[in-house]
Amino acid sequence: MKQSRRRFIKAAAAGTLAAAIPLSRLKFLSPAEVKAATGDASIRWIFLVDTQKCVGCGFCVKACKIENEVPYDAPITRTWVERYVVTADGATHIDSPLGGRDGFIDGRIDGRDIKPGEISKAFFVPKLCNQCDNPPCVQVCPVGATYQTLDGVVLVDRSWCIGCGYCIMACPYGVRFFHPVHKVAEKCNFCYHRISMGLKTACEQACPFGARQLGNLHDPADPVTRRIMTERVAVLKDEYGTKPQVFYIGLDEAVR
Amino acid sequence: MSEPMVVHGLDWTIKELFVYPNEFIYWAIQIVMYPYMTGLVAGAFVLSSLYHVFGQQDLKEMARFSLVFSLALLPVAAMPLLLHLQQPLRAINPLLTPHFTSAIAAFGFVFSAYAMIVLSEIWFVYRKYFVEQANALRGMPGLVNSGKHLLYNLLTLGAHDSGDSAVAKDKKAVKILAATGIPVACFLHGYAGFIFGSVKANALWMSPLMPVIFIMSAVVSGIALCMLTYICILKWSQFRTARNKGAGGQAAAGGVQIETINKAARYLLGFLLAAISLELLDLIFRGYTAMKSWDILRSIMYGKDFINIFVLQYGLGNLVPLILLLLPRATVNRTAIALILVLYGIFMMRWNVVIGGQAFSLSFSGYMHYQLPIIPHNLETFKEGLCGALTVAAMPFILFYGLNKIIPAIKQTGH
Amino acid sequence: MKNHVLRPLWLALAAVALFLAVRYFLVPADFGVHGRNFTYGFHRLGNIQEWRAFPPRYQGNKGCAKCHSENYRHNMASPHAVIQCENCHGAALGHPDLAEGITIDTSRDLCLRCHAALPYPTSERSVLPAVDPENHNAGVECRECHDPHNPDLEGMK
Numbered sequence: 001m002k003q004s005r006r007r008f009i010k011a012a013a014a015g016t017l018a019a020a021i022p023l024s025r026l027k028f029l030s031p032a033e034v035k036a037a038t039g040d041a042s043i044r045w046i047f048l049v050d051t052q053k054c055v056g057c058g059f060c061v062k063a064c065k066i067e068n069e070v071p072y073d074a075p076i077t078r079t080w081v082e083r084y085v086v087t088a089d090g091a092t093h094i095d096s097p098l099g100g101r102d103g104f105i106d107g108r109i110d111g112r113d114i115k116p117g118e119i120s121k122a123f124f125v126p127k128l129c130n131q132c133d134n135p136p137c138v139q140v141c142p143v144g145a146t147y148q149t150l151d152g153v154v155l156v157d158r159s160w161c162i163g164c165g166y167c168i169m170a171c172p173y174g175v176r177f178f179h180p181v182h183k184v185a186e187k188c189n190f191c192y193h194r195i196s197m198g199l200k201t202a203c204e205q206a207c208p209f210g211a212r213q214l215g216n217l218h219d220p221a222d223p224v225t226r227r228i229m230t231e232r233v234a235v236l237k238d239e240y241g242t243k244p245q246v247f248y249i250g251l252d253e254a255v256r
Numbered sequence: 257m258s259e260p261m262v263v264h265g266l267d268w269t270i271k272e273l274f275v276y277p278n279e280f281i282y283w284a285i286q287i288v289m290y291p292y293m294t295g296l297v298a299g300a301f302v303l304s305s306l307y308h309v310f311g312q313q314d315l316k317e318m319a320r321f322s323l324v325f326s327l328a329l330l331p332v333a334a335m336p337l338l339l340h341l342q343q344p345l346r347a348i349n350p351l352l353t354p355h356f357t358s359a360i361a362a363f364g365f366v367f368s369a370y371a372m373i374v375l376s377e378i379w380f381v382y383r384k385y386f387v388e389q390a391n392a393l394r395g396m397p398g399l400v401n402s403g404k405h406l407l408y409n410l411l412t413l414g415a416h417d418s419g420d421s422a423v424a425k426d427k428k429a430v431k432i433l434a435a436t437g438i439p440v441a442c443f444l445h446g447y448a449g450f451i452f453g454s455v456k457a458n459a460l461w462m463s464p465l466m467p468v469i470f471i472m473s474a475v476v477s478g479i480a481l482c483m484l485t486y487i488c489i490l491k492w493s494q495f496r497t498a499r500n501k502g503a504g505g506q507a508a509a510g511g512v513q514i515e516t517i518n519k520a521a522r523y524l525l526g527f528l529l530a531a532i533s534l535e536l537l538d539l540i541f542r543g544y545t546a547m548k549s550w551d552i553l554r555s556i557m558y559g560k561d562f563i564n565i566f567v568l569q570y571g572l573g574n575l576v577p578l579i580l581l582l583l584p585r586a587t588v589n590r591t592a593i594a595l596i597l598v599l600y601g602i603f604m605m606r607w608n609v610v611i612g613g614q615a616f617s618l619s620f621s622g623y624m625h626y627q628l629p630i631i632p633h634n635l636e637t638f639k640e641g642l643c644g645a646l647t648v649a650a651m652p653f654i655l656f657y658g659l660n661k662i663i664p665a666i667k668q669t670g671h
Numbered sequence: 672m673k674n675h676v677l678r679p680l681w682l683a684l685a686a687v688a689l690f691l692a693v694r695y696f697l698v699p700a701d702f703g704v705h706g707r708n709f710t711y712g713f714h715r716l717g718n719i720q721e722w723r724a725f726p727p728r729y730q731g732n733k734g735c736a737k738c739h740s741e742n743y744r745h746n747m748a749s750p751h752a753v754i755q756c757e758n759c760h761g762a763a764l765g766h767p768d769l770a771e772g773i774t775i776d777t778s779r780d781l782c783l784r785c786h787a788a789l790p791y792p793t794s795e796r797s798v799l800p801a802v803d804p805e806n807h808n809a810g811v812e813c814r815e816c817h818d819p820h821n822p823d824l825e826g827m828k
Contacts, residue, residue, distance in 0.1 A: 063757075140357070143352075143353050158721075165283060197723070355713050372683045413678045413682070414678070
């Protein structure tokens with residue numbers, strides 16, 4: 001009895017794995033391939049944003065939209081760059097036209113000219129999905145169409161999402177949106193296809209100044225992990241308990 | 257790619273100051289309609305249960321009517337969701353792979369369970385009627401009659417016994433079903449409140465009081481709609497018989513009983529007061545604790561949405577009907593006006609929660625304005641615009657009209 | 672006629688059974704938690720592979736260097752070495768097989784992304800060589816005078 005139950009569980013597990021692979025690729029799986037199919041627990045993808053280095057060129061946003069086939073002229077984007085200008089009177093002016101896709105080539109914010117003398121501090125802050133340890137967007141998906149992989153990235157299953165928008169509402173960072181073509185929830189996934197094959201994310205590669213860096217938290221030798229461990233870093237909106245995994249250097253109180 | 261690209265929300269969202277690029281009003285008018293309609297369903301059912309379970313004899317006439325009306329409302333509660341979904345063809349997925357950590361996942365199950373309860377209860381209430389109809393129609397000539405005979409025969413489910421002991425069993429079953437139905441109805445709606453109340457990202461929604469507020473206002477709106485429809489139908493049949501009288505018609509039908517209306521109005525008042533108190537408690541608490549989000553919430557409540565919240569919802573929708581209902585020497589017409597205002601007030605409450613919750617950016621540094629699409633120029637602006645909302649609002653009455661042909665909800669005195 | 676009270680119940684149970692039968696066929700076989708917790712790990716396993724199969728569009732500098740070694744070396748010796756070829760030349764997926772080729776962005780606005788003067792004291796932006804776009808040869812493409820692969824002022828055309 002016990003024996004047959006074990007056999008059944010084994011068969012069921014094998015069946016599950018087999019079904020995970022498209023029929024065209026049906027072949028015997030090596031242990032490494034099985035591991036690859038379920039995601040790799042020896043990796044925890046994280047991200048480091050050095051706001052000191054960002055100059056607001058917006059190449060990251062441009063590259064992201066093209067790489068991930070997010071309609072270029074639609075006002076939605078997987079990643080974006082915000083500009084903060086704090087003036088001497090204490091007011092904070094923030095903007096991110098088209099998500100910073102075309103960079104910031106103009107000093108005006110919301111049509112308002114800010115004179116150089118008025119500015120007490122000004123900087124750019126790139127934003128992307130925080131791939132939270134406790135992703136509230138995943139928690140609220142009614143159908144299991146969005147989930148966290150073993151290596152920590154939150155993905156959206158485009159063939160199963162019903163488009164209710166609950167995940168969009170649940171994200172405190174405003175990272176999610178509806179894809180105008182696929183009509184399902186869409187978000188930054190650290191270019192999962194690229195990082196899974198050893199490439200950099202499109203935004204990291206496009207950034208000329210090293211303001212964006214991908215890392216593996218489970219690898220103590222990883223330079224990004226080392227920086228996070230040894231330098232003073234901050235995360236966005238930790239009061240929500242989401243445990244965001246995008247770390248920031250040079251974050252300011254004004255950053256939203 | 258002939259289909260034009262539509263950024264969901266772009267058509268009706270106007271941004272002001274700093275709003276994150278991906279933020280739009282994603283939950284629009286249909287999500288206002290959704291809790292409104294489920295609220296009406298739950299309220300109608302609770303009203304009918306007041307008679308069946310607690311034996312409130314003066315609600316007897318209303319009970320029968322509101323039960324059938326709650327069945328007519330039931331499919332309509334799911335309609336806004338279908339119109340809202342970006343992938344309506346996948347609407348079955350939450351039943352297939354329910355992810356129960358999501359409040360929405362429960363909808364299909366609670367909804368189905370509730371539908372089964374309502375249907376069975378109606379079956380028990382009307383079984384004797386089905387048997388009578390089936391017997392009366394047996395052997396009658398004509399295609400329509402034989403069709404009807406077949407229908408009623410099917411509806412009896414083969415239980416043709418209309419003896420006293422069998423009918424007594426029906427009554428007992430109705431009582432049990434009505435009793436189980438109350439918590440399910442409350443759950444159906446309470447969890448609609450949970451859907452909003454549990455969104456920690458939204459400063460306005462996140463509150464443990466939300467589900468309770470939703471249940472209370474649901475019962476209020478359900479009772480109000482049932483009473484109003486009841487008054488309208490009776491007035492109409494009164495008017496019709498009065499007109500027919502000149503042409504030698506039958507004697508007048510029952511007419512509106514002010515006692516029945518008054519009794520139901522008292523329940524309505526109770527639930528309305530509970531709803532208002534909870535909402536005010538929520539508001540006071542937010543102001544007193546003044547968390548990080550309070551600055552922007554205050555600017556919404558006391559500034560941008562002041563008219564919507566304090567004038568239209570609390571004033572016109574709550575305070576005025578409260579006074580109208582509490583004034584002595586109630587008349588049917590005055591009650592009807594109060595009921596219309598109550599329904600409007602609850603609608604505004606849903607509006608202020610759903611749209612108001614998206615009126616400010618997650619950055620707390622900007623605002624979003626919702627412009628209801630009036631004239632649709634594509635499918636999206638039809639579905640999530642005035643036209644879609646009106647379609648949803650009209651549907652229960654169309655369904656009720658059809659249902660009333662099969663299971664007459666209001667007893668005519670001539671019967 | 673004793674048990675007519677239970678008839679709706681049988682009907683309801685039949686509906687549930689029918690639903691379960693339909694569900695059996697409609698749910699993908701690989702849907703499950705796969706050893707993860709239900710809150711964050713409930714999904715269709717095959718979807719991970721679908722995402723991995725997404726083709727990368729940006730191929731990176733090294734790919735360009737294979738054929739365009741001269742330009743690559745030229746650029747890598749300049750202050751623009753930090754800029755990826757594809758930032759200006761366009762994503763290389765399909766190049767050079769694609770008939771339409773890749774489109775090079777030679778617009779003024781592309782250069783201004785970094786070189787429009789913004790007086791931001793706490794940002795590296797103010798460190799970059801910059802011009803006031805309105806007063807610096809407005810309307811003229813930068814490459815008329817500057818060589819993007821050797822942007823030093825000595826390298827001016």
